[in-house]
Amino acid sequence: MGALADQLYLLIGIGVLGLLLIVGLVGTAVRRRPRGSGADVLARPDTDEPQVADAGGGAATATAEAPTLEPTLEKPEGTASRLVRLRQRLSGSQSGLGRGLLALLSRDRLDEDTWEDIEDTLLSADIGVAPTQQLVERLRTRMRVEGADAASPRDVLREELINLVDPTMDRRLQISGSDGKPGVVLVVGVNGAGKTTTVGKISRILVAQDKTVVLGAADTFRAAAVDQLATWGERVGVPVIRGAENGDPASVAFEAAKAAVDGGYDVVLVDTAGRLQNKAGLMDELGKVKRVIEKQAPVTEVLLVLDATTGQNGMIQARVFSEVVNVTGIVLTKLDGSAKGGIVVAVQRELGVPVKLVGLGEGPDDLAPFEPEAFVDALLG
Incomplete structure (x- = not known):
């Protein structure tokens, strides 16, 4: 009986120790689980590093050593x-x-x-x-x-x-700032003229010239415009400064200019809102954008984007914008379609500033410097 009692006490002792060990391990796991992490963050038994749950319910450790795939950047045409x-x-x-x-x-x-x-x-x-x-x-x-x-x-x-x-007009893009500041190009025009696309295409021209560029998505009233500009930037490795939807366009423009100055970039391109409810509202908005940008660096170019197919409607838009901001150059988009080539002459006469770029299609590099001789030769076949 004595030996049997000893064996019974030994088994009970082992059971108690096992139970205590299990309770201790569970307590440790609970203590090591991050607060408020929910079911998506787990703890590995051998480390305190958080893990992110994958779609299959497993876990992938978030470590600095994880390999990342660099996006393939496009090479724009010269x-x-x-x-x-x-x-x-x-x-x-x-x-x-x-x-x-x-x-x-x-x-x-x-x-x-x-x-x-x-x-x-x-x-x-x-x-x-x-x-x-x-x-x-x-x-x-x-x-x-x-x-x-x-x-x-x-x-x-x-x-x-x-x-x-008029081949005597200076059609060069003014993209060089002074005193080490970046050039600042403000792009204006009504929605639908191809303004945001033009900003993206100009960035490709500048990248092809080995310029470093920052894009400012200041058309905050159209989420699609902001996303579209971000895509253009990703394709050629150009950073895009964006703000909250329906946020202050001037704030975004300021941050874009500041990023260009602080980062030592060559050029900042700012896409602006194209709403044209009334001239006074447009003047206030664009005037504010220009003022806050120039707290960082002077605006060197104001490009007005016009849809070449709109004819006289485009001329009315040109007049309004020229009264609101000091337009220094014109971009004519959609000149390859049903547009009538004479709009080049008409808009230059109306504003007294040169057509500097023309859009010739929907491809990413279908934007070219305007050359009078090449244009006339094309007219004459």
Whole structure:
């Protein structure tokens, strides 16, 4: 009996020790679980590092050593290839104007009816009344005075069209700041003209020129615009400064300029809201954006984006924006489609500033510097 009692006491003792050990382990696990972590954060038995639960219910340790895949950055096209495509696209869509004018000027007899037809052809191309009258007068004078000694109708027309487009205008983008500050490009225009897309495409042009760029998504009233700009930036490795939806656009613009200054970037591009309810509201908004940016660095370029297919509606928009901000350059989008090439002449005359860039399609690099000679050659086929 004594031996049996001893064995019973031994078994009871082992059971108690086992129970105590289990209770101790459970208490330790509970104490090591992060507060408020819920079911998504677990604790490994051999470390205090949190884990993030994966979709299958397992756990993946969040450690600094975890491999990360770098996004593949796109290599934007250079200026030369853009200009080649500019000529090809324009010659395919705009040459009807040139062919019509050449057919009229090549007639054996240039009577009043012919000159009226020439004038009507130019007006239908959205060139505008005053530029059309000027061009017709120049053509009439040269064809009458030079007569048989005149160059071919094509050469005469080419020279006069180039003069009308004005090759003396400075079409360079002003992207260089002073005193070590970045260049600041403010991009304005109504929604629907392709403003946000244009900002993204300009960033690609600058990246191709080895410039470092910051994008400011100050069109805070359209979440789609902010997301769209973020995508453009990701594709070429350009940082995008964004704020809260419906937040203060000026605040975003300020932070973008500050990031460019602090980071030593070359250029900051700021996309602005394109709402056009009334001129006073637009003036207040854009004026504030410009003022707060210039607390960090002066604005070096204000680009107005216009949809080339809108014709006279585009001219009305151009007038409003020129009264609100000091526009220094024009970007014409959608010039490859149903747009009439004369809008280039009309908008330059209206604002007194040059067309600097033209959009030729929906591709990421379908934005090219505007060259008067290439444009006129495309018109003439």
